[in-house]
Amino acid sequence: xxxxxxxxxxxxxxxxxxxxxxxxVLVLVTAVALDALDRQRDRHQAHRLGPAMASxxxxxxxxxxxxGSADGLLATRHITDLHFEIGPLPEGAAMMRFLFSPAWxxxxxxxARLFLPRPLLEGRSLDLGPAGDTLGPALAELSEEVxxxxxxxxxxxxxxxxxxxxxxxxxxxxxxxxxxxxxLVVVAVAAGLVIVAFVLARLLALPVERLAExxxxxPSSPALPLEVPLGAPEEVRQIAxxxxxxxxxxxxxxxxxxxxxAAISHDLRTPATRLKLRAEWxxxxxxxxxxxADLDEMxxxxxxxxxxLKQGSAQEEEQMVAFTSLLQAVCDDYYDLGRPxxxxxxxxxxxxxxxxxxxPSGSGTARAPLTFDQARALRLRCRPESLRRALTNLIDNALxxxxxxxxxxxxxxxxxxxxxxxxxxxxxxxEQGNVLRPFYRLEQSRNRGTGGTGLxxxxxxxxxxxHGGTLELSNRARVGLRARMVLPRRL
Numbered sequence: 001x002x003x004x005x006x007x008x009x010x011x012x013x014x015x016x017x018x019x020x021x022x023x024x025v026l027v028l029v030t031a032v033a034l035d036a037l038d039r040q041r042d043r044h045q046a047h048r049l050g051p052a053m054a055s056x057x058x059x060x061x062x063x064x065x066x067x068g069s070a071d072g073l074l075a076t077r078h079i080t081d082l083h084f085e086i087g088p089l090p091e092g093a094a095m096m097r098f099l100f101s102p103a104w105x106x107x108x109x110x111x112a113r114l115f116l117p118r119p120l121l122e123g124r125s126l127d128l129g130p131a132g133d134t135l136g137p138a139l140a141e142l143s144e145e146v147x148x149x150x151x152x153x154x155x156x157x158x159x160x161x162x163x164x165x166x167x168x169x170x171x172x173x174x175x176x177x178x179x180x181x182x183x184l185v186v187v188a189v190a191a192g193l194v195i196v197a198f199v200l201a202r203l204l205a206l207p208v209e210r211l212a213e214x215x216x217x218x219p220s221s222p223a224l225p226l227e228v229p230l231g232a233p234e235e236v237r238q239i240a241x242x243x244x245x246x247x248x249x250x251x252x253x254x255x256x257x258x259x260x261x262a263a264i265s266h267d268l269r270t271p272a273t274r275l276k277l278r279a280e281w282x283x284x285x286x287x288x289x290x291x292x293a294d295l296d297e298m299x300x301x302x303x304x305x306x307x308x309l310k311q312g313s314a315q316e317e318e319q320m321v322a323f324t325s326l327l328q329a330v331c332d333d334y335y336d337l338g339r340p341x342x343x344x345x346x347x348x349x350x351x352x353x354x355x356x357x358x359x360p361s362g363s364g365t366a367r368a369p370l371t372f373d374q375a376r377a378l379r380l381r382c383r384p385e386s387l388r389r390a391l392t393n394l395i396d397n398a399l400x401x402x403x404x405x406x407x408x409x410x411x412x413x414x415x416x417x418x419x420x421x422x423x424x425x426x427x428x429x430x431e432q433g434n435v436l437r438p439f440y441r442l443e444q445s446r447n448r449g450t451g452g453t454g455l456x457x458x459x460x461x462x463x464x465x466x467h468g469g470t471l472e473l474s475n476r477a478r479v480g481l482r483a484r485m486v487l488p489r490r491l
Contacts, residue, residue, distance in 0.1 A: 020196075020200075021193065021196070024189075024193055024196070025193065028189045032185070035176065039176050042171065042172050043147045044144075045172070046143045046144050046146070046147035046173075047141070047144050048140075049081070049140070049169060049172060050136050050137065050141070050142070050143050051136040052079050053082070053084075053143075054135040054136040054139050055136075056074065056165065057157050057159075057165055058135070059073055059077075060073065060074060060086070060165055061159065070086055070159065071086055074086065074165075081170070081171040081172060082168075083168045083169070084165060084168075085165075085166055086159065086163050086164070086165055086166075087163060087166065088163065088164065089113070089164050090115050090154055090156065090166060094117070095113055095114065095115050096114040097114075098112045098114065111158060112142070112157050112158075113155075113164075114142070114146065114153055114154075114155050114156075115153060115154045115155075116151050116153050117152055117175070139155075142155070143173075146173050147172045150176035151173070151176075152168075152173060152174050152175045153168075154166050154167065154173075155167045204233075207233065207236040208239070211236055211239060211240055211243075215243060268298070272295050272299060275295055276295055279291045279292055316383045316384075316385055318381050318383055319381070319383075319384065320379055320380070321379070321380060321381075321384050322378070322379060323379065323380040323382070324345060324346070324409070326387065327345075327391065327409060327418070328343060328345075330388060330391050330392060330395070331343040331395075331407055334395060334399075334405075339399060340399070340403070340404040341395060341399070341404075341405045341407065342404075342405070342406050342407065343408075343409075344406065344407065344409070345409060346378060346409050346410055346411045380416055380490075381489075382467055382487065386466065387463060387467070389459065389463065390459065390463040390485070391407075391418070393456045393457070394420040394460055394485070397422075397457070397483070398421070398422035398424070398481075399422075401422060401425070402424030403422070403423055403424070404422060405420060405421070405422055406420070406422075407419070407420055407421075411489075414488065414489055415469075415488050415489055416486075416487045416488075416489060417485070417486050417487075418486075419482055420483045421476065421481070422480045424479075424480055426475040426479070426480060426481045427473060427475065427481055435457050435473070436461045436473070437458060438458035439455065439458075457471075457473075460485070464486075464487070467487050467488070468487075468488050469485060469486050469487040470485075470486045471485055
């Protein structure tokens with residue numbers, strides 16, 4: 001019975017990020033909701049200011065009619081949520097006029113003035129006669145309308161001595177968020193949350209991306225642990241540990257397979273030698289030659305298998321080499337043996353001249369390109385012996401199946417491209433991917449007499465993959481096969 005896996009706990013970073021996002025969303029919703037509720041409640045309660053303002057105005061007018069002081073009378077009055085004072089008409093604000101009918105105290109029409117911090121129907125007049133026959137209901141309706149604007153306002157009522165009785169309410173008549181402003185704040189905070197979420201997601205994903213990069217960069221030995229980014233969360237460390245365990249298991253499996261095949265080849269070497277010696281005593285020359293050929297083929301197959309397995313085990317150290325000289329040395333070895341191998345080096349560097357104030361310029365002036373005379377030297381960081389073996393395999397295939405081999409090299413600032421061309425029958429397009437697999441041979445080989453072991457191109461691909469490059473096979477336009485090896489230029 002498989003044991004249950006222990007529950008995984010969220011990392012502190014991830015938990016903190018989730019809590020921070022939830023807190024920000026909660027604060028935003030709470031702020032918007034509370035402001036909307038406060039504004040709605042105050043709007044419905046602002047009518048209470050109407051009777052209070054009417055009562056104060058009537059008391060001030062009564063004191064003035066009796067010859068008393070309205071200032072002294074109002075100084076003894078205190079009303080919650082309502083501030084009032086007697087003085088000149090306020091200035092420096094947008095004003096609205098309100099006309100009341102029927103008139104009070106014999107004045108027709110009775111005028112009240114509302115002052116706002118910014119224009120809102122500035123200069124308009126409004127008759128509040130339908131509000132009622134008394135001043136209180138009319139001022140109550142006006143107070144609700146002022147509270148609905150969400151602006152800080154002052155209301156002034158005229159007195160018989162030429163001054164004005166002005167009112168303000170720090171609770172009901174104050175600056176509040178309008179629906180448009182509230183929407184803008186919500187959009188701004190939502191955009192901020194999106195940015196914060198993106199940044200947090202980036203911070204959480206960055207260690208994983210760096211771990212993926214370290215996995216792509218194959219270390220010199222599979223036994224070396226992966227490089228875990230500094231400050232990586234516990235999940236990333238667990239992933240790195242799991243990858244290390246898998247790599248170690250694969251490395252051990254490859255080593256066991258290599259040791260097994262090495263032991264088999266060693267054990268077969270002695271009986272193969274005895275068979276060769278005994279084959280020499282066979283009187284029939286035809287049978288003797290066939291047995292010796294089979295023994296030689298068996299030896300070559302075992303050696304090729306061991307050679308392929310060595311490409312994935314102990315790798316040689318990388319070093320900076322003159323790549324053009326390496327290609328020339330490989331081709332010279334074949335040329336010394338009289339094999340038709342030709343090397344076409346990379347063309348010399350060429351630059352287009354640019355017109356300046358010291359020389360010819362203008363679109364109509366022809367400029368000759370600047371070309372270097374000396375041959376182009378290509379330097380490449382690689383494993384030279386492995387790369388030499390890969391080039392040798394490609395040239396051997398070209399000579400075996402095409403008769404001739406033409407090696408062409410090109411280079412850019414980022415990669416080196418090597419093409420090995422032959423004049424053989426080529427490979428069907430549907431089989432070009434399969435021939436790169438180990439121990440795979442075409443059912444209809446390009447030369448039925450020599451099918452090979454099926455490891456030549458597989459060894460080339462393993463070498464190119466170890467260098468971080470690509471191997472491409474394609475048929476030429478008329479006849480022959482093009483094997484293209486693309487290697488990145490690393491310094």
